[in-house]
Amino acid sequence: MLCNKCFRYKSLISFSIMTLIFFISCTKKIQIEKYLEPENKWQSFGYDSSRNFYIRSDLKLPLKQKWEVELEAGISHSSITSISNFVCVADLKGNVYFLNPEIGRILSKISLKQPILTSVIVRERDLIISLAETKNKKSQLVLYDLLNGKVKKTFEVEGSIERELVLHKDFLIATTTSGRIYSLKYDLNKIWEIQLNEELNCHPASSNNLFVTVSLKGNLFLVDMMIGKVLKKIKISSGVNSGISISNNLIYFGNSDGNFYCFTLDGSKVWQEKLKASVKAIPSIDDSSVFIGDLLGNVYAFDNKTGKKKWETSFGGMINNSILVLNNQLIVPDSKGFIYVLEKLDGGLVQKIELKGRVKFSPVLVKNKVFIGYDDKKIAAYEND
């Protein structure tokens, strides 16, 4: 009799635990739905597909850390994306996290078990996630249904997607390291596919239906986004391991020789400047200037039309992530483990924030909070109290 009672209690306890787990899971899903209001979004890397890293906003200073959260694995050189009330970030183990931007709590997590080297695209109720190729699995794009919490569709590619996607209002474009370019609708149905026959390690950008990338052989490609036709191929000095930024019909990028270029959308070189070291970051552009850092920790400001240097400053570290440009300030991430807030006008140092590790993310500003990612597996938010 005693045994029967024990058995009953045991069953009751098990049932209760399982019920609790169920409700917790359900609760998480419901919370996500509450956050899906598409306002104030930082939808993709660089803010949008022209990758200007420019937001017309002011920032109150000084910044203080509001929260810090640790992920399960490290992060690549990318950034967070944000839709209104949550931020989204991916790690190199294939986890996608949804964080409460106010307190940094992990609201939910998706495990896809393949490295994610790019930022996560949030579009309406779906996520678009690129998974890099591993030894045993092919690279693919994943369309994830946020409401139902499941993978809607996948699209396998030849090569590996390790650079940021380009978003058009009707379709997206993905590039692979082996030089393939795919255009897909947002339901991951392919529109076109081309092979450049040159390796790509550059974050591409787009503007005016033109897709722009540079290969590792040092060829600048201008591609018609609508039909997938290479319009022009222009030889520059050496390969590009950074990324493209486009503003006012001008293309900007730096290469591994330390050359910094400005081209028109039809492929004519406007100006070129020599920096002191290689460039790994995508240039950041506002209405009159372009800002770039090099691997020796120098930060430059050039007139975006003439290329005339406005100012230059140095921190001795390494700038391999993009600078965030605001109305009056620059947020400069230094791989050595610092964030610098500079006066945009003259590069004067306003604030220096020390982090615990190498900066990995380009900073993003959403609702007066600056979001940054750094080693070891950390995401943090800074704001003025």
Place this chain on the structure above:
Amino acid sequence: MCLKKLCRKIDLLILFLLLIFSEGQAQFTYFGKNKVHYEKFNWFVLKTEHFDIYYYPEITEIAEIGALIAEEGYNELKVKFNHQILYRIPLIFYNTHIHFQQTNTIPGLLPEGVGGFFEFIKGRVVIPFEGSIEKFRHVIKHELVHVFMLNKIRRIQQDFRLTSETLPPLWFVEGLAEYWSTDWDSQAEMILRDAVLNGYAVGLNEIDKVSGTYLMYKLGQLLMHYISKTYGEHKILMLMENSWKSSNFEDVWKYTFGVDYKEFDRDWLYYLKKRYYPIISDRDLPGYSVNKLTNSGFNFSPVFYEKKNESSIYYLGNIRGYTSIYRIPFVKEGERKFSEPQLVLQGESSDEFESLHLFRTSFGISRDGRIVFTSKSKGRDKIYIFDINQNKITLKLSFDEITSISNPSFSHDGKKITFSAIDNKGYSDIYVYEFNRSKLIRLTNDLYDDKTPAFSPDDNIIVFTSDRMIFNGKTFYNLFSIKVDNFELTPITALNQNFSYPKFTSSKILFTCDYDNVNNIWSLDFNTDGNGNFIFDDKMKKVTNFSTSTFDPFIINDTTLIFSAFEKFSFQIFSINNFISMMDSINYYVLTKIGGMKLHWFVSKIDGIRIKERYKYEREYTLDFAQSQISTNPVYGTTGGAIFAVSDLLSDEYYQFLVFNTAQSRDEILKSFNVLISRISLAQKTNFAYGVYHFSGRRYDIRDSDEYFYERSFGVYFALSYPFSFFRRLEASVMLGNSNKEVFYSFKNRKALLLTNTISYIFDNSLWASTGPIDGSRLLILLGQTNDIKFSNVNYYSFMLDYRNYLRLGMKSAFASRFQLFINEGKEARRFFMGGNWDLRGYPRWSIKGEKLWLSSFEFRFPLIDQISLKFPFLTVNLYEFRGATFFDIGNAWDVKYKETLGSIGFGLRMNLFGVLVLRYDIGKRIEDSFRRLQDRMFYQFFFGWDF
């Protein structure tokens, strides 16, 4: 395994101490050579932005130069690697290789070929300064490449949460370090030319065959050049950044390049052939074109002497493993016959001639048959004069202000010698020593690297090479002359090439120069004016036109040239009977000076702004290792414990902690704690250790007559080791401990307060081959006494004699003999044991025990199979150096009465497995019945272990 660990606690302690103090080449024995700390370094720390630089005051200037080089290297490499290192990198600088060999940052002995290293435990980079700023820069950057690579790959593996830490293969690690730290120079070109032209260059698919060799370094370096040229330098970084894709580097390679090793080799090996095959269309290999005088080993610095119509060549060689001075008869051209070298003076086996620096120095000879050479002896280099006619050393010179000496040579009148030397500050300069006045004169005194000096025919000037010329930011070694009386310095050449080894004839200087990418011998005419001033021609003429490099030219009677040259991965001695006619036939001239060469360049040091701090070194301890273990066995149950060690950054002082518990129930936990805490000090010449211990638990100890018992012991110990030299040392230990022993099954309870004293003398100058010693000898004599000073329950003395001799019979064969006599005599004396592959073969392992033991072994060791290749469809396995031995063992162990003599004879096979351990298999027959008959059947024993 756990059982044995429990049993041998005290002996392990002593063994452990001995291993710490001595170089542990022999497993589980007490021999080994000594790392002698002749210097007491007074360390300081210089903090820069990224480095903590450890140095001593004498080399402050070198440290500041190195600091600047390191910071510049850091900035360059962070861009190449696209990576920052966020911890402060410890750099430890030493002056000369002699000081460097005294470092405790690495436990083993450092061979002469090691130019610096990066060790993983504390991330230290340890580098000697050897007189050349450019070489210093190369080594610092080389090691920094390792630091960056390891840090970057570890970061990637952490980011991707990869469980196994796999580094790229050694050829990539070292090849990249060379590629990103130095230019492709004449030495690299020499190695690759020889490898390709003589058919031993390998592709990636077979690069394991040359793993760890200098060829691997240079193949790797050239491969990086090839990748950069063919695919782009970005591919090198991509190989590292793609390392997360697979733990197999070949998979990562295939992903990055799109081809596997085999396909890559097709183009890579073709590239090597295209690059090097055309060279011999208009150049010669010395072995095919001139007279070859030696045929094996590495041989340098030939000099000629004629004694009673017997012409001989003396040279430095290592044919038998020890670098020594050899003699061969001088063979005239046409008589292509190799004479067996005669040993004149053996190096590397005695205190006086600890190292003859095979690759670093040459020697000289006077007209009356005196050889001047340099050897390391007790902490610094000394100069020796060896008289050929008397066949003995007639003079030894040592200078307190000089640490390292090289390239000594006589004046023509034989009254003086000149040499280059590195002083206590690190300056490499030219000196003259006058025998008559016993006076040392310093001719140069600066940071430029001055070397290979030679007297002019009238002994008034010395010509030497120096790196004080600079061209487009790069330094070059050119020829300079300096007057002995007034130190007036004049450049002779001013080329953007490197010169070395000047030697005078009556009208010319001969020297080597890398004008055509390898070092050939060149000639420069001179005259003298009325005032005795030397006037050198403005054109130098090519004497040899080899595809490989030459070294140490020596002229006989102004017509015959002897020299060393690199061929088939060895250095051999060659001769040219009439070098003038060879020079005329080549008929190639080059101007000795070009515009744009600048004399004197400023040596930059780190400036005060970039120095963050400078202070005296104080010890801060960090963890070296920590390991825990839990084990269980059916007899003794479960035990668990941990061992960890901490040391200071220079590893001069260690603290080690061993903790484990053998409790079988909760009640026993406290009393079953086993603890050993030790402090070990290696900072000074006398190394010492002391500690406390508490051991408690059931033991099975075959050396105790009770064998199976419970013992609780606690006490203190002190041990020291004093090395007389590299080969000899004295060890002593004192241990005082309380012992309470309960013997199972006999209810015997023994208490004792044991005081154990030992003193021993160890000598070891053995030379090792792949499976064990092959030359030299080893000796241990130990005296000890163990007393129970409280209860008198234990009282015995100990005597141990272990002598081993290795008579060299050939290059790879030897006759080894061993004699051991071990005696413990007295009350509760412990037993020795033998039996098994390591001693008395044919008998079960450790089956023969006694308080007295004697053993003699005689073994003929010989090579059997050089290489076996097993080619599977998916894998090729190469096994090297199978060796054979025939043996005879004899001995026994006894307590009171000696019963009979045991023995065995047989044959054995040994194989060194990847340099980690030696597998051994013995078959034979026991000699039984007091040596009256052989065992009927054979015995077969398989185990691991080095030859005795």
